[in-house]
Amino acid sequence: MQTLKFGLIGTGYMGKAHAIALRAAPTVFPLSANPVCELLAEIDDELASRKARELGFARATGDWKALISDPEVDVVDICSPNFLHKEMALAAIAAGKHVYAEKPLALTADDAQEMVEAAERAGIRTLVGFNYIRNPASQLAREIVASGEIGELIHFRGRHNEDYMADPELPHGWRTRRETAGAGALGDVGSHILNMAEYLTGQRIADVFGQLQTVIARRPLAEGSGTGEVENDDQAQVLLRFDGGLIGNIETSRVATGRKMGLAYTITGTRGAILFDQERMSELQLYKSEGSKGRRGFSTLLMGPEHPDYAAFSPAAGHGLGYNDQKIIEIRDLVEGIVAGRSLYPDFREAWRINCMIEAIERSHNEGGWVRVAA
Missing domain, CATH: 3.30.360.10 (Dihydrodipicolinate Reductase; domain 2)
Structure with missing residues (x-):
């Protein structure tokens, strides 16, 4: 089966939710590709290594730029504070990676528009976490x-x-x-x-x-x-x-x-x-x-x-679902959209x-x- 290797930036509340969804999605849905927790980035090597062990990622780094340039990473998953979204997303797009980012997309509409145009020029699939x-x-x-x-x-x-x-x-x-x-x-x-x-x-x-x-x-x-x-x-x-x-x-x-x-x-x-x-x-x-x-x-x-x-x-x-189940559905949609090469909702343009x-x-x-x- 095809794989999609994910690089996760940020391991706070949202980063953990994304990690849970990445690991659970293949057990819930029959996916066209297997999402792999490949590389995790945090503010330093020590924290990154500890979080990689906790969240089930194969490797860790204290440098998010190293994650984006890593040839094994197919999808960059951005769970950092808002002000970092633009720089990280533009770097990921320039590296030819698909981008999954938390909302809001950017600090300003002009920044968000720049991100939209870069992604569309590059043919990159994007999804924003309005779960x-x-x-x-x-x-x-x-x-x-x-x-x-x-x-x-x-x-x-x-x-x-x-x-x-x-x-x-x-x-x-x-x-x-x-x-x-x-x-x-x-x-x-x-x-x-x-x-x-x-x-x-x-x-x-x-x-x-x-x-x-x-x-x-x-x-x-x-x-x-x-x-x-x-x-x-x-x-x-x-x-x-x-x-x-x-x-x-x-x-x-x-x-x-x-x-x-x-x-x-x-x-x-x-x-x-x-x-x-x-x-x-x-x-x-x-x-x-x-x-x-x-x-x-x-x-x-x-x-x-x-x-x-x-x-x-x-x-x-009547048995009910929970917060993380919404993220699992979101991962399903992301994986299937990337594999099929189709637009995702809400993508960077919708988030703009x-x-x-x-x-x-x-x-x-x-x-x-x-x-x-x-x-």
Whole structure:
């Protein structure tokens, strides 16, 4: 069987999730090529060697550039902080490697566009880790919308709220600095719900009206020498106009006390509606305007083998899937796309659109009006 040898850069939370998915994907899906955990890069040789042993990689290096130039690596998997994505991805493309990167793709839309153009010129396959669209429940929601089962769409409401930065004593770090993170909550978790809005509705977000807020203005410096100013947003709310006539709104936060994985949406149509909450990720709520009025109400659909990708994990409904299973599905799609030589979704071009949306929302906040999305 053909193999695809992966080089992983970064072994934090996301790096570990990617490693789990790489090792598990062949046991879940019949793949056209076997993903191999070939080489791992970290900030120094000692950490890289330890993480390679823990995560099951054959080799390790303390130099990410050595990983990219290594002839045995077919796919460069970027799980580094945001500010490193561009340099690493451009180097990988120049070396003729396919690229799998975490979101957001880049710090700015201009940087993301440069990455898109480089990849497309080189004929490189790219995929960006907007993994929540791989959830069988959200795949089912998209099918229901596309089939017309709930009629013409008239409203989308989405949120992605978490509380990982709600503690004001958490130190100033790369996530709270513009030069290393770019946007704050809007880029980190808001990018997911922006992508989800387009994925589910099949329409493009054309215009935005945004409001941003930094709730915790200063945070302790890690070295204990006072506090530093937080340079990006803690939360945002945005009105949306889609190119197909749909209207809607989203909200996003990293300081939403009590919310752990608060990605949720409501899709309203002329003949029904869909509700979903990622904290109950194996359930979808469906309403249909049919039958007697006294018997109408939202039904709970428990994900099961009749729904997209679920059967590969479990033969019985209601047993549920988990976060890492979404990444396993993502790896399946990446491997099959590379082997077949076809475009992947969301690729660098789609992720560039998210960067354009983020910048339009920030501009809208600064100018106090509607702004057209550039992409």
